[in-house]
Each structure stands twice: as structure tokens, then as C-alpha cells.
Amino acid sequence: MANSAQASKRARQAEAHRQRNASQRSAMRTKVKALRKAIASGDKEQAIAAFQAAVPALDRMARKGLIHKNTAARGKSRLNNAVRAM
Numbered sequence: 001m002a003n004s005a006q007a008s009k010r011a012r013q014a015e016a017h018r019q020r021n022a023s024q025r026s027a028m029r030t031k032v033k034a035l036r037k038a039i040a041s042g043d044k045e046q047a048i049a050a051f052q053a054a055v056p057a058l059d060r061m062a063r064k065g066l067i068h069k070n071t072a073a074r075g076k077s078r079l080n081n082a083v084r085a086m
Contacts, residue, residue, distance in 0.1 A: 025066055028057040035079055044086045051083050 002008035035050035055076055062072035 021066055024061065024064070028054075028061050028066075031057045032075070032079070035083075039082050039086065042086065044083070047083050047086060051079060054079060 002011050031050070031054040035047065035054045038047040038050045058067070058072040058075055061067045062069040
């Protein structure tokens with residue numbers, strides 16, 4: 001438990017940030033999952049549309065520091081290769 005007003009405020013802020021980050025991370029994973037599902041179904045049009053939704057989500061998470069920029073780049077590259085291989 002926080003021993004000072006400052007510590008309790010930081011605890012409240014940390015919890016708010018944790019919840020926001022979890023929500024944004026979940027939304028990003030949902031977009032990537034939708035893309036993987038489209039790739040598995042073999043629907044190239046749907047896969048391209050899902051890829052165009054997933055890439056900005058990955059970039060946004062990297063910009064905000066939720067994932068590392070190289071992790072985002074690696075993910076985009078692998079997803080792009082999977083879409084192009086269809």
C-alpha cells in the first residue's frame with residue numbers, strides 16, 4: 001500500500017495505464033488474429049484488407065512503446081510474406 005499521497009497517485013496512474021495498454025494490446029492482437037484467419041481461409045481479398053488494418057495497429061503499438069519497433073517490423077514482414085504467398 002502507498003505510504004504517501006504521491007505514491008498513491010502514481011499507483012492510480014499505473015493502474016489506468018495498465019488497463020489502457022491491455023486494451024490496446026488486445027485490439028492489436030485481434031487484428032493480427034483476423035489476418036491470420038483470412039490467410040488460413042485462402043481469401044486473398046479479405047487477407048489484404050485485414051493486412052491493411054493490422055499494419056497501422058502494429059505501428060501504433062510500437063510508437064507507443066507497447067511492443068518493440070523491431071518486433072512490429074518482424075511481425076509486419078512475416079504477415080506480408082504470408083499474404084504474398086497466397
